[in-house]
Amino acid sequence: MKIKIPATSANLGPGFDCLGLAIALYNEVCIKPSSYQSISVKGEGEENVKLKKNNIFVSIFYDIYQELTGRKDSFRFEFYNNIPFSRGLGSSSAVIVGAIASAYEMAGVKASRESILNKAILYETHPDNIAPAVYGGFTSSIVEHGKVKTLRKELSEKLKVVMVIPDRPMSTAQSRTLLPKSYLMKNTVYNLSRASLLTAAFFSENWEFLKVASRDCMHEHRRMKQLKELFEVREIALKNGALMSTLSGSGSSFFSLVRAEDAQKVAIALKNAFGMFRVEIFELDNNGFEIVKS
Ligand SMILES: Nc1ncnc2c1ncn2[C@@H]1O[C@H](COP(=O)(O)OP(=O)(O)O)[C@@H](O)[C@H]1O
Numbered sequence: 001m002k003i004k005i006p007a008t009s010a011n012l013g014p015g016f017d018c019l020g021l022a023i024a025l026y027n028e029v030c031i032k033p034s035s036y037q038s039i040s041v042k043g044e045g046e047e048n049v050k051l052k053k054n055n056i057f058v059s060i061f062y063d064i065y066q067e068l069t070g071r072k073d074s075f076r077f078e079f080y081n082n083i084p085f086s087r088g089l090g091s092s093s094a095v096i097v098g099a100i101a102s103a104y105e106m107a108g109v110k111a112s113r114e115s116i117l118n119k120a121i122l123y124e125t126h127p128d129n130i131a132p133a134v135y136g137g138f139t140s141s142i143v144e145h146g147k148v149k150t151l152r153k154e155l156s157e158k159l160k161v162v163m164v165i166p167d168r169p170m171s172t173a174q175s176r177t178l179l180p181k182s183y184l185m186k187n188t189v190y191n192l193s194r195a196s197l198l199t200a201a202f203f204s205e206n207w208e209f210l211k212v213a214s215r216d217c218m219h220e221h222r223r224m225k226q227l228k229e230l231f232e233v234r235e236i237a238l239k240n241g242a243l244m245s246t247l248s249g250s251g252s253s254f255f256s257l258v259r260a261e262d263a264q265k266v267a268i269a270l271k272n273a274f275g276m277f278r279v280e281i282f283e284l285d286n287n288g289f290e291i292v293k294s
Pocket residue numbers: 027045051055056057079081084085086087088089090091092093095170171172173249250
């Protein structure tokens with residue numbers, strides 16, 4: 001079987017740990033029964049020998065497969081990775097969602113997307129990347145008694161993403177340690193009100209609200225200080241017509257949502273200003289993970 005899983009951009013500014021969307025940049029994994037286990041990796045991470053020995057996709061896959069079948073079968077895993085590691089593009093969520101969905105498929109057990117999401121939350125405690133990796137589109141999620149509740153909205157073809165991807169990785173776990181344990185009431189209200197308005201703006205396609213509604217005062221500033229050029233990335237993206245421009249997940253990438261016709265202009269302005277960073281235009285994804293060959 002072959003599965004493809006999209007990259008995701010989480011938080012979208014104020015929606016810390018709850019808002020996210022899926023991007024048409026995919027990891028693909030081919031899995032075949034085999035008399036012994038083997039792993040090959042192409043693309044992102046191919047130079048990392050640890051991924052052949054200690055691979056979280058493989059360990060989650062076997063956990064779930066054995067739980068479902070009670071058998072200890074062996075498989076060959078071929079990874080074609082396009083999602084950069086630790087850049088705020090949800091690489092770990094793509095691994096978790098992909099491993100769970102493919103374990104169900106290989107075990108021959110039907111599972112709803114909701115049940116795959118509820119397994120995924122056991123491996124990644126915040127649902128803002130795993131929900132769009134499962135459903136595609138824009139997602140707003142909560143976790144209640146260990147279960148994820150998500151509402152999704154299809155993303156318009158009239159929108160594209162301009163992503164600035166710095167060379168420097170930022171581990172999500174490490175980046176979370178930069179944040180305080182508690183916040184002032186006024187900062188909480190600042191984010192709550194904007195995350196609510198942002199969600200309403202996505203659902204009603206009132207894109208002119210995105211810029212003002214995507215401001216955050218809980219996590220971006222502390223994280224962006226690690227790579228100060230990111231402040232200017234936002235300025236240039238917005239000046240050149242981006243609808244919103246936010247730190248992607250915990251960084252280090254910077255996400256700008258643009259009208260399709262403005263994508264080139266925004267990307268060229270960012271490339272001219274930041275020759276040292278990768279700047280890419282992506283479509284949005286409305287499908288979530290897909291089993292493309294069974
Ligand atoms: N394709 C992959 N195969 C195996 N492990 C991966 C893959 N992509 C990411 N990972 C694991 O996830 C970690 C990155 O997770 P994280 O710091 O949360 O970054 P991200 O923002 O990309 O999700 C990597 O160090 C690696 O352990």
